[in-house]
Structure formats: C-alpha cells, structure tokens
Amino acid sequence: MMRAAVVSLLLLFCLLQDSAGHSTKPKPEDRSSRKRCCGQLQSLRALVYQQGTVLAELRRDFVKVKNENAANAVAISSLKTSLSANQQEVQKLKKENAAQTAELQNVQSRLTAVENDVKNLKNKDAEQASGLSALRNELENLRKECSGSQKVAFSAAIGPPAGRRGPFNSETNLVYKNVITNIGNAYNSGTGIFTAPVKGVYYFRFTGAGYDDKKWNIGVNLYKNGQHLIHLGENSIDGIAKHVSSGITLELAAGDQVHTRLPTNYVLWDDTYFRTSFSGFLLFPM
Incomplete structure (x- = not known):
C-alpha cells in the first residue's frame, strides 16, 4: 500500500x-x-x-x-499439558508410595509381634519340655521304687592265682577283680568299691580265708564312706585252714560308698574256690 x-x-x-x-510557453x-x-x-x-x-x-x-x-x-x-499430567502422576505416585510405606510399617509391626509370639511360645515350650522331662524322671523313679524294678546285686572274689595276699606295712584296699554277679553295675572291679545308685537299705557280706600259715593273722575291715564299721579276723595260731565271714545291713543314700581293706600286717588267701569274697544287694529303696 x-x-x-x-x-x-x-x-x-x-x-x-x-x-x-500548457498555459505558458516553456522556458x-x-x-x-x-x-x-x-x-x-x-x-x-x-x-x-x-x-x-x-x-x-x-x-x-x-x-x-x-x-x-x-x-x-x-x-x-x-x-504444559504433559507437565501437568506428569505432576499429577508424581502426586499419585507419592500417595501410592506413602500408602505402601504405611502398609510396610504395618506389616513390619505385625511381623515383630509374630516373632515375639513365636519366641514366647518357644520359651514356654522349653519350660514345658523341661518340666515334662523332670516329671518323667520323677515318674520313672517312682515306678522303679513302686515296682521294685531297681535291682542291685553283686558278688566278687579275689580269686586266682592261688596264694597269699599280704602282709603289708599299711592298711590296703582289697580289690575283688573276679566278678561273679554285678546287676546294676554298682560295683567297680577296678577299685573294689560299691557305690549305691539309689537311696535304700542294703545288705553286705564279706569273707576271708587263710591257709597253711601259722605266722600271720587273717582279717578284713569294712568301711562306709571312709568310716571304719567292722573288723573281722582270726589269730594265726587257730589252725592251718582258717575262714571268717560276716554281714551287715546299711541304710545308704545315693552315692554312698562301701569297700573293704586288709589290715596292716594281716594276710588273706584265695584261689579258684573264691574263699575271699565281697557281696551285697539292695533290700528295698526308700
């Protein structure tokens, strides 16, 4: 324009x-x-x-x-539209994340509660198992006592080789290595000591022999827990073949020990006839 x-x-x-x-003549x-x-x-x-x-x-x-x-x-x-949509999506994701976080915390709280319950149940089970074991043991002991199933009996001898034992210049434990009977395994053939497995009343018998010896006395001492209870003996001048024996009833607690000793300067004889022996058995538990 x-x-x-x-x-x-x-x-x-x-x-x-x-x-x-046109109006004038041009110049x-x-x-x-x-x-x-x-x-x-x-x-x-x-x-x-x-x-x-x-x-x-x-x-x-x-x-x-x-x-x-x-x-x-x-x-x-x-x-702008895309940004608005993204912002809305972000807000949605934030809400979902917050909800998931809350749900996770809730699950963790419930899991902790369950773990505590399991721990408590295990502790209760352990206590119950321990109590049940104690009850079973007590029941077993009562059943043994009531039924007489607790059987204790033994017999043992010094035995061969044939010959004299002693004399010694100090009192010496007698070890009866030839075990004839050992029901309940309360007698120890390595030490010669009987150990009571249960509380009760026991009977013990012990014997001694001497042969072809007029010089030395024969004898046996009986001990309970190291306490001297009985001396059994015979003089050397009483003959060529000598025999002695004795018995005793004892009330023992579980763990009490009974054994014999050869007195100082005494002798004993034994051979395949088991002339020198130590025996005992449980009469009844208490």
Whole structure:
C-alpha cells in the first residue's frame, strides 16, 4: 500500500507540471527542471520497487515467525499439558508410595509381634519340655521304687592265682577283680568299691580265708564312706585252714560308698574256690 501511495503522488506531481507548461510557453530552464523531475521520479520508482521487495521479504519473514510462534505456542501448550499430567502422576505416585510405606510399617509391626509370639511360645515350650522331662524322671523313679524294678546285686572274689595276699606295712584296699554277679553295675572291679545308685537299705557280706600259715593273722575291715564299721579276723595260731565271714545291713543314700581293706600286717588267701569274697544287694529303696 505504501508503494501504491508513492506512485500516485508522483503521477499527480507530473500532471501538475504538464498543466502548468500548457498555459505558458516553456522556458529552457523549465525543460531542464522537468528532466530532473523525471530522473528523480525514476529513482523514486526504483526505490519504491526496492522497498516493496524488502517489504515482501519482511512479510514472508513475519509470516514465518508467526507460524513458528504458533508452532511454539502449540508445543508449549503440549509441554504444559504433559507437565501437568506428569505432576499429577508424581502426586499419585507419592500417595501410592506413602500408602505402601504405611502398609510396610504395618506389616513390619505385625511381623515383630509374630516373632515375639513365636519366641514366647518357644520359651514356654522349653519350660514345658523341661518340666515334662523332670516329671518323667520323677515318674520313672517312682515306678522303679513302686515296682521294685531297681535291682542291685553283686558278688566278687579275689580269686586266682592261688596264694597269699599280704602282709603289708599299711592298711590296703582289697580289690575283688573276679566278678561273679554285678546287676546294676554298682560295683567297680577296678577299685573294689560299691557305690549305691539309689537311696535304700542294703545288705553286705564279706569273707576271708587263710591257709597253711601259722605266722600271720587273717582279717578284713569294712568301711562306709571312709568310716571304719567292722573288723573281722582270726589269730594265726587257730589252725592251718582258717575262714571268717560276716554281714551287715546299711541304710545308704545315693552315692554312698562301701569297700573293704586288709589290715596292716594281716594276710588273706584265695584261689579258684573264691574263699575271699565281697557281696551285697539292695533290700528295698526308700
């Protein structure tokens, strides 16, 4: 529109010049001025054309920028929409995470409670098992006592090789290695000591022999827990073959020990006939 307005103004200017020339006779200086005007008109036309070209390019650039702005506006709107959706998704995930965290804490609390319950049950089971074991042992002991199933009996002798034992210059434990009977395994053939397995009343019998010896006395001492209870003996002048024996009833607690000893400067004899022996058995538990 600017280009058309400039052209219209130039044409009007030329027409005014022509009308002025027809009314008077042109002068030489007027012709020169007209030529200058025509030249200026042509320059103006070229300038108007050039400005039109620039204006067209500006219009194209404007349209291009406008389209780009519109595209950018659409992209921005899309990004805003996407951002809003993402923000909503993030908020949703936060809520879900908070709910899951709360649920996890709840599960952990219940798990801790269950573990504590299991621990308590195990402790109770252990206590009950211990109590049950004690009751079983007590019941077994009562059953043994009531039924007489606790059987204790033994007999043992010094035995071969045939010959004299002693004399010794100090009292010596007698070890009866030839075991005839040992029900309940309360007698120890390695030490010659009987150990009571249960509390009760026991009977013990012990014998001694001497043969073809008129020089030494024969004898046996009986001990309970190291306490001397009985001495059994016979003088050397009483004959070639000598025999002695004795018995005793003792109330023993579980763990009490009974054994015999050869007195100082005494002798005993034994052979395959088991002349020197030690025996005992449980009469009844208590």
